[in-house]
Amino acid sequence: MIKSRYNVIGVMSGTSLDGIDLAYLTFECNKKWTFEILNVVTIPYSQFWLEKLSKLIYLNLNDLKQIDVEYTVYLSNVINSFIDKYKIKDIDAICSHGHTALHQPKKGFTYQIGNQKKIAKLTQHKVVCDFRVQDVAFGGQGAPLVPIGDQLLFSDYKYCLNLGGFANVSFEDNNNRIAFDICPVNIVLNHYSKILGLEYDANGNIASEGKVDSLLLAKLNALEFYKLDFPKSLGLEWVNLNIIPIIDSHQLEVKDILRTVVEHIAVQISSVLNKQTTASVLISGGGVYNTFLIERLKAFCKNEIVIPSKLIIEYKEALIFGLLGVLKLRGETNCLASVTGASHDHSSGTIYTI
Incomplete structure (x- = not known):
């Protein structure tokens, strides 16, 4: 009924x-x-x-x-x-x-x-x-399956961005809901935090103390996935095949890896969001608590970033x-x-x- x-x-x-x-x-x-x-x-x-x-x-x-x-x-x-x-x-x-x-x-x-x-x-x-x-x-x-919920429950925002294991986004485009995975987030950051015996990099503190490795950043940004049109999605298998080997080949300190990955995430997300520059972006997911990541995202992003209540974030x-x-x-x-x-x-x- x-x-x-x-x-x-x-x-x-x-x-x-x-x-x-x-x-x-x-x-x-x-x-x-x-x-x-x-x-x-x-x-x-x-x-x-x-x-x-x-x-x-x-x-x-x-x-x-x-x-x-x-x-x-x-x-x-x-x-x-x-x-x-x-x-x-x-x-x-x-x-x-x-x-x-x-x-x-x-x-x-x-x-x-x-x-x-x-x-x-x-x-x-x-x-x-x-x-x-x-x-x-x-x-x-x-x-992703979440976009129908973004459309029906959070239509006040142009972009709905989730920062979880992966970053994914949904938005309206020519009366169609568009959504796709952008890049890995916590699935990579947590992988390298565990090398230091930590489940995650709280607030992005360790990343904030590192330096961006420009060569590694360029290699990550050049990955073929980022050139593909939507629909597209990511999984752990893709990360293990494409991301981890590139990072490990550079033999960097963990803090520099985390710093470079944060920069990579901010670059990739902003490249999507900046296609429309007078829009509001609702961000949810555990990545919201990585204050350094949010800081770097704001540095690249030209839109208004809205962080909702803790209930919606989590x-x-x-x-x-x-x-x-x-x-x-x-x-x-x-x-x-x-x-x-x-x-x-x-x-x-x-x-x-x-």
Whole structure:
């Protein structure tokens, strides 16, 4: 039954492995969509899961399927704990992204673990999940999926920029929503911070003490991906093949690597945003807390940069996957061909009942 009001739980795990974001949400449709974020939590990954998830791309399909079973049980327990903690009673659906194990859309393949039917049984709630597979089957990139939420919930801003494992952007262009991945962000910065025994470079403090290596910067900026037109998306496999070997070949101190990568990120993002110079840019994602990165981005970017509330910064993706689930329940478009390159707009995802 089509309703005007929905209460759902949005669940998101990103490539930067910050943890599992959960948000209890209310959506209401009265000519336009509005939302309320009621309860939120981020569950950090244990060392056990950090190690497993960071190595997914190296596993064969049988091993992946086994981890998928384990992760589905783990994710279900995390969701149940969230429901119990906040005594949540009214749930139309749990809308979960899962965690990306492999993403190779050019080969017609994408795999997100934690999207098995068992999750509905273990949580005893209707589940909407596995949002990327159908889009890839329709010839799309299977990413990014957030832009439909940007369009419906954050239309006051010209650009919606997310700084997570990767930087991605969405905006309106000739009455079409356009979106694509710009460049790696935390997935690279965190990789080199870990060499120093740190999970991340807090506030970009270490990067701020380094020096830009002009030769490395030039090589990074010259990567072929940046010359491609959209739709386009990135994955960990691409980073390991194209970014890490270039950086490691220069044998720099970590602080200089971080400084150069920050500069690279700022250059690539501003090259996209500066195509329109009187626009507002809403920035979300964990990269917002890297104050040095934001400082460098402002130095290159000619637009007004808007940093929203902490709830939006940290839970925007969980919020939007909640909306994707609601749109799927309504049989409405939640995946835009103008964004992913699929053959047509469609309502993506799988619905599991108890």
